[in-house]
Amino acid sequence: MSTLFQPxxxxxxxxxxKLNPKGKVIIRHLSDMKGMYLDEGEFENQLKKNPLIxxxxxxxxxxxxxxxxxxxxxxxxxxxxxxxxxTKGHYHEVLDRxxxxxxxxxxxxxxxxxxxxxxxxxxxxxxxxxxxxxxxxHRTVNTGEEPFVFFAAYPGDAGHDYGGIETEGFVKxxxxxxxxxxxxxxxxxxxxxx
Ligand code: S6P
Ligand code: ZN
Numbered sequence: 001m002s003t004l005f006q007p008x009x010x011x012x013x014x015x016x017x018k019l020n021p022k023g024k025v026i027i028r029h030l031s032d033m034k035g036m037y038l039d040e041g042e043f044e045n046q047l048k049k050n051p052l053i054x055x056x057x058x059x060x061x062x063x064x065x066x067x068x069x070x071x072x073x074x075x076x077x078x079x080x081x082x083x084x085x086x087t088k089g090h091y092h093e094v095l096d097r098x099x100x101x102x103x104x105x106x107x108x109x110x111x112x113x114x115x116x117x118x119x120x121x122x123x124x125x126x127x128x129x130x131x132x133x134x135x136x137x138h139r140t141v142n143t144g145e146e147p148f149v150f151f152a153a154y155p156g157d158a159g160h161d162y163g164g165i166e167t168e169g170f171v172k173x174x175x176x177x178x179x180x181x182x183x184x185x186x187x188x189x190x191x192x193x194x
Contacts, residue, residue, distance in 0.1 A: 005067075008173040010059050016073045017149035019057040026056040031071030031081070033088060035166070038173055038186070052076055053085050067156030075108065075140055075148040082175040089139025089170060091109060091115075093159030096134035098151055106148035109181065111170055112136040115192040119171040121183070126152065137165055141174045143181040169193050 011020040029050045030043070037043045058071040078085045088109070092099070101110060103124040109128050110122045114137070122130050124140070132138045142148040168190050172183045 001095075003037075005062075010105075012151070013117075014073060014104065017057075017072055017147065019059065019072055020056050023060050023071070024058040026058070028053050028055075028088070028137070034115050036084065036086075036088065036169070037080040037083050038175075038188070042081035046080055051085075052080060053078075054084050054087055061127065061156065063092055063159070064154055065155060065157045067155055068151040069156055069158065070151070072104075072138065072149065072151050075106075075142045077106075077145050077147065079176060082173050082177070084141045084176065084181065086111075086141040088162055089165045090135055091137045091164050092162040093161045094155075094157055095161075097139070097155045097158035098134045099132040099138065099154035099158070101128075101130040101138075101140075102151045103130075103151045104151060106142065106146045107144040108148040108150075109140060109141045109143055109174055111139045111172065113171050113175070115164075117171060119190045121172070124148070137170075139165070140168055141181075143174065164192060 018133055029052055030046055031050050054075040054086045056073050066192045097117055103126055108124045112120045142184050169186050169188050171189050171193055174181055175184055
């Protein structure tokens with residue numbers, strides 16, 4: 001056998017969104033998201049049950065170039081007060097690394113922003129292929145009533161910078177108003193210091 005990295009395949013179950021083999025699994029409960037939801041009282045209330053918010057199944061490949069990281073996220077439905085369940089959101093540690101999201105199941109929104117405070121969002125339904133361009137932080141929000149499942153692929157060396165979003169927050173938040181997902185300004189958003 002050559003010394004080259006060997007090709008391999010992973011099986012994605014379209015029903016559950018899970019991978020076989022499972023790869024590296026990341027499970028985030030509400031307690032992992034302190035300070036991220038607008039309604040702090042409701043956040044504390046729900047901590048008693050500490051619901052599962054999302055699961056990420058990462059195929060294990062080296063976190064270097066020229067490899068391609070790929071994974072599936074299962075974002076569960078629910079709300080904290082009026083605000084829909086969401087992922088933490090991050091910039092890539094190597095800021096100019098892009099990413100592709102492919103929605104497989106459920107529905108949601110993909111929120112993106114730059115360090116200059118520019119904001120963009122895309123609706124995600126099964127079949128949507130979204131391009132997260134270089135330098136855009138990204139967060140997903142489940143606006144439906146079933147799990148929102150999407151596949152992602154990104155450069156091997158991208159890495160994750162969570163600290164930026166933990167400090168800044170997102171420009172906008174997605175809440176239910178008159179039974180509809182509605183964007184509101186996030187009063188706690190602080191523009192990044194560059
Ligand atoms: C990785 C990619 C996704 C997220 C996942 C969870 O670059 O964007 O796989 O990691 O959706 O979100 P977060 O913000 O907790 O990493
Ligand atoms: Zn990413």
